[in-house]
Amino acid sequence: MEILRIVVTGSVGAGKTTLIRTISEIDVVDTDKRATDEMADIKDSTTVALDFGRLTIADQQSLHLYGTPGQVRFDFMWDILIQKAHAYILLVNAHRPEHLRFDRKILHFLNQRVSIPHLIGLTHTDFADAWEAEDIAIALGLDPNNNYPPIIQINPTQPQSIIPALMNLVEQLAADVDPEMNNCSSIQSFGQM
Ligand SMILES: Nc1nc2c(ncn2[C@@H]2O[C@H](COP(=O)(O)OP(=O)(O)OP(=O)(O)O)[C@@H](O)[C@H]2O)c(=O)[nH]1
Ligand SMILES: [Mg+2]
Numbered sequence: 001m002e003i004l005r006i007v008v009t010g011s012v013g014a015g016k017t018t019l020i021r022t023i024s025e026i027d028v029v030d031t032d033k034r035a036t037d038e039m040a041d042i043k044d045s046t047t048v049a050l051d052f053g054r055l056t057i058a059d060q061q062s063l064h065l066y067g068t069p070g071q072v073r074f075d076f077m078w079d080i081l082i083q084k085a086h087a088y089i090l091l092v093n094a095h096r097p098e099h100l101r102f103d104r105k106i107l108h109f110l111n112q113r114v115s116i117p118h119l120i121g122l123t124h125t126d127f128a129d130a131w132e133a134e135d136i137a138i139a140l141g142l143d144p145n146n147n148y149p150p151i152i153q154i155n156p157t158q159p160q161s162i163i164p165a166l167m168n169l170v171e172q173l174a175a176d177v178d179p180e181m182n183n184c185s186s187i188q189s190f191g192q193m
Pocket of ligand 2: 016017018046047051067068069070
């Protein structure tokens, strides 16, 4: 069985735990605890260590999804989780521009640590005043002349919205291993999910 470990990271309330709960085929192992500080204004609970879920994408291939905490006090978990990751998704809440500075910090940190396939998943784009992808790219410090990662809208509450993002990562991974592999069977069957 081939296991691809995918880290789902991003700031508080971006939708990391929700994404993993929505797509996982097993009961998610989560470490959400009741929020007691200023976080309580945003939502009731927050991840303090990690989330874990699994999705089988082909006969002998599955994705193991690891969600990080979003709060800065648990930032050491980003380091622990990213070391063994094959790819990662940075979820960015397009409706909370005040979190973009922190998202930029996570992105910078991860790219210093690893060089692996990744993408930016924009959440909360259903809010009328959500930021546009181009503005978020600028705020994250992405350089348009320097081939930046895919930016994909994701609604973490909807499996159909999550699958294209996961497919994109699997395709990036396959292309890294062998540029001819974009036609491999797991990608084709995954696309039909
Ligand atoms: N309307 C809307 N709600 C969303 C979207 N994405 C996530 N949510 C909601 O936002 C909240 C996000 O909560 P979590 O999934 O716990 O967020 P998290 O990123 O795990 O947060 P921490 O663990 O605290 O860092 C949930 O209530 C989701 O249902 C979206 O795209 N649109
Ligand atoms: Mg969480």
